[in-house]
Amino acid sequence: MTADQDLYAGSNETTDGRVFTVTGQDWDSIVEGLAEDVDERVVVNMGPQHPSTHGVLRLILELEGETVTEARCGIGYLHTGIEKNMEYRSWVQGVTFCTRMDYLSPFYNEMTYVLGVERLLDIEDQIPEKAEVMRVLLMELNRISSHLVCIATGGMEIGALTVMTIGFRERELVLDLFELITGLRMNHAFIRPGGVAQDLPPGALDEIRSFIALMKKRLPEYADLCNANPIFKARLEGVGHLDLEGCLALGLTGPVLRSTGYPWDLRKTQPYSGYETYDFDVQTWDTADSYGRFRVRLAEMWESLKIIEQAADRLAKMDGAPVMVADKKIAWPSQLAIGSDGMGNSLDHIRHIMGESMEALIHHFKLVTEGFRVPAGQAYVPIESPRGELGAHVVSDGGTRPFRAHFRDPSFTNLQATSVMSEGGMVADVIVAIASIDPVMGGVDR
Amino acid sequence: MTNNDHTDETPENLPAQSGEVHAVGVRQGMFGIHGTGDTSGYGGLTQPIVYPGEAQRPYGGWFDEVADALEQAATAAGVEVATPRVVVHRGEITFHVRREDLPVVAQVLRDEPRLRFELCSGVNGVHYPADTGAELHAVYHLLSMTHNRRIRLEVSAPDADPHIPSIVSTYPTNDWHEREVFDMFGIVFDGHPALTRILMPDDWPGHPQRKDYPLGGIPVEYKGGTVPPPDQRRSYN
Numbered sequence: 003m004t005a006d007q008d009l010y011a012g013s014n015e016t017t018d019g020r021v022f023t024v025t026g027q028d029w030d031s032i033v034e035g036l037a038e039d040v041d042e043r044v045v046v047n048m049g050p051q052h053p054s055t056h057g058v059l060r061l062i063l064e065l066e067g068e069t070v071t072e073a074r075c076g077i078g079y080l081h082t083g084i085e086k087n088m089e090y091r092s093w094v095q096g097v098t099f100c101t102r103m104d105y106l107s108p109f110y111n112e113m114t115y116v117l118g119v120e121r122l123l124d125i126e127d128q129i130p131e132k133a134e135v136m137r138v139l140l141m142e143l144n145r146i147s148s149h150l151v152c153i154a155t156g157g158m159e160i161g162a163l164t165v166m167t168i169g170f171r172e173r174e175l176v177l178d179l180f181e182l183i184t185g186l187r188m189n190h191a192f193i194r195p196g197g198v199a200q201d202l203p204p205g206a207l208d209e210i211r212s213f214i215a216l217m218k219k220r221l222p223e224y225a226d227l228c229n230a231n232p233i234f235k236a237r238l239e240g241v242g243h244l245d246l247e248g249c250l251a252l253g254l255t256g257p258v259l260r261s262t263g264y265p266w267d268l269r270k271t272q273p274y275s276g277y278e279t280y281d282f283d284v285q286t287w288d289t290a291d292s293y294g295r296f297r298v299r300l301a302e303m304w305e306s307l308k309i310i311e312q313a314a315d316r317l318a319k320m321d322g323a324p325v326m327v328a329d330k331k332i333a334w335p336s337q338l339a340i341g342s343d344g345m346g347n348s349l350d351h352i353r354h355i356m357g358e359s360m361e362a363l364i365h366h367f368k369l370v371t372e373g374f375r376v377p378a379g380q381a382y383v384p385i386e387s388p389r390g391e392l393g394a395h396v397v398s399d400g401g402t403r404p405f406r407a408h409f410r411d412p413s414f415t416n417l418q419a420t421s422v423m424s425e426g427g428m429v430a431d432v433i434v435a436i437a438s439i440d441p442v443m444g445g446v447d448r
Numbered sequence: 449m450t451n452n453d454h455t456d457e458t459p460e461n462l463p464a465q466s467g468e469v470h471a472v473g474v475r476q477g478m479f480g481i482h483g484t485g486d487t488s489g490y491g492g493l494t495q496p497i498v499y500p501g502e503a504q505r506p507y508g509g510w511f512d513e514v515a516d517a518l519e520q521a522a523t524a525a526g527v528e529v530a531t532p533r534v535v536v537h538r539g540e541i542t543f544h545v546r547r548e549d550l551p552v553v554a555q556v557l558r559d560e561p562r563l564r565f566e567l568c569s570g571v572n573g574v575h576y577p578a579d580t581g582a583e584l585h586a587v588y589h590l591l592s593m594t595h596n597r598r599i600r601l602e603v604s605a606p607d608a609d610p611h612i613p614s615i616v617s618t619y620p621t622n623d624w625h626e627r628e629v630f631d632m633f634g635i636v637f638d639g640h641p642a643l644t645r646i647l648m649p650d651d652w653p654g655h656p657q658r659k660d661y662p663l664g665g666i667p668v669e670y671k672g673g674t675v676p677p678p679d680q681r682r683s684y685n
Contacts, residue, residue, distance in 0.1 A: 078647040089663075253568060253570065253622075272596065372684040378500070379499060380542070381540060397574055399472070401475070406575075406657075410570050414624065415569075
């Protein structure tokens with residue numbers, strides 16, 4: 003636009019040059035149209051870079067004073083095309099991609115995908131017991147770390163900074179355990195079709211036991227800080243209310259559903275990975291509000307500790323047992339070891355394929371470059387993630403790569419309840435309501 | 449040497465009956481190379497891509513119970529054949545439903561006391577370019593908490609007419625899921641309250657999860673070598 007043009011104003015040519023007219027016109031009609039509405043009606047964009055929206059979530063709030071009359075979500079800012087990318091990699095490589103979706107619960111993403119692949123391969127019964135127990139152990143550790151972040155960030159958003167600092171302090175301990183067992187703090191790609199990538203390292207069980215002992219001292223701190231804290235309760239009680247009918251209609255699962263008093267937990271109702279053999283309870287609350295969800299999460303961390311304790315006891319008796327399916331057409335051929343340059347193939351394995359067995363070399367090469375084929379069909383094996391029902395719809399056309407892998411992420415589905423939970427309430431309560439859903443945008447947008 | 453006394457005649461060892469095989473497309477060659485560059489000798493190999501075929505009664509377990517209840521309730525609601533094709537594979541049952549019947553079937557599945565599928569785990573699209581006349585599939589996973597059962601509904605639409613009725617009025621949770629499938633596959637869910645893109649920007653051209661939409665990417669150079677983008681690398685088909 004140059005100085006002698008203006009798209010938004012009329013203009014006349016005069017002897018003094020061009021004169022723009024910027025009054026009146028359609029502004030008057032807009033102001034008139036609004037005048038009879040509400041003086042204080044404001045539409046606010048909260049996010050996508052707002053610190054209280056759990057990542058890049060954009061909230062479009064229509065406010066009347068401080069009351070929210072309409073709340074909408076804008077999502078997609080973290081869409082990275084993970085599902086599309088998985089169609090161009092082998093079945094094993096798919097784990098590396100899907101672990102990055104819901105970054106607070108990576109093991110669950112891996113698990114539901116791997117369970118789908120294993121069902122299509124028809125090897126569900128052949129997974130070694132040690133691999134199953136290690137999966138359960140890692141998932142329950144992950145549930146604790148995920149719930150800790152939920153409680154920590156939820157506390158931070160209402161000004162309870164101590165809850166945040168102690169929450170992340172404990173989460174760090176869980177991440178240390180992940181690093182010890184898988185080599186990575188996040189994005190592990192540790193659960194593989196057929197088992198897990200690697201056996202437990204020496205000393206891991208001792209670390210896990212001391213973690214359990216420490217958590218038993220630390221978890222009560224959250225209860226002491228929050229459970230009966232009048233400010234905390236005043237901010238959470240009655241906020242973000244959603245009853246059982248609302249949950250089912252909108253497809254909400256996980257702690258939000260259990261806070262209505264309905265004990266639906268896939269670990270109990272449709273057990274996988276041997277959950278039916280562990281002793282734990284499904285935690286519920288009866289208030290159907292943010293406070294109830296906080297209490298459900300707090301209680302679930304205790305249950306997870308119970309499961310971890312049992313899993314550690316079982317692992318202690320399984321020293322040296324296999325962690326990968328015996329079928330050499332599926333099992334990843336190499337064993338990893340810590341080398342001088344970090345993690346790599348074990349020297350024993352390299353000696354075996356390079357010096358001893360031609361067939362082992364061929365198998366290694368074919369499995370690593372080409373990968374195994376998965377019989378054509380589709381499978382959906384949902385699991386109970388910290389946020390609810392997480393399932394991967396895995397479709398194979400009989401090839402070496404997924405034909406389609408779609409994740410039903412609980413954050414995506416649960417976030418639909420934002421409007422119902424926050425309309426009619428105050429702006430400040432929107433934050434609390436969303437924090438109680440615990441959406442992770444990496445999972446929402448995938 | 450075969451032992452004729454022990455002929456195994458369990459269903460999985462018998463040849464498929466005519467009309468039972470559901471072939472979608474053909475797999476050619478072995479190493480993803482076509483034309484003169486292929487010296488592997490496998491270039492002429494062709495294999496049909498066969499999906500699990502139609503299941504025969506009895507389906508086993510509670511599958512028959514659900515199928516009967518669905519057939520009866522849907523007939524009462526005015527649908528001629530509720531499920532023209534039923535597939536049982538790996539312990540999961542898939543009901544193929546004609547798209548015009550979907551809203552009634554969904555309503556029946558939710559409300560009929562013997563069915564009671566209260567929770568819909570959303571809808572997912574799958575694009576089968578070789579399934580002529582039914583390229584676009586919408587797959588619904590339903591959960592009955594009352595009976596603790598899970599089923600799958602599959603609806604298809606041709607590329608030329610990508611319309612499937614929306615079931616948001618029955619399962620409000622499908623609001624975002626249907627928007628996502630529209631965004632990614634271009635399936636238009638008729639009757640959806642506000643069918644707009646959800647993950648991609650509003651002005652994005654094309655539907656990224658369709659098989660004819662390229663993955664994209666750039667070649668990466670490393671130590672003098674060049675690694676092509678993933679969709680141009682050699683692949684095993």
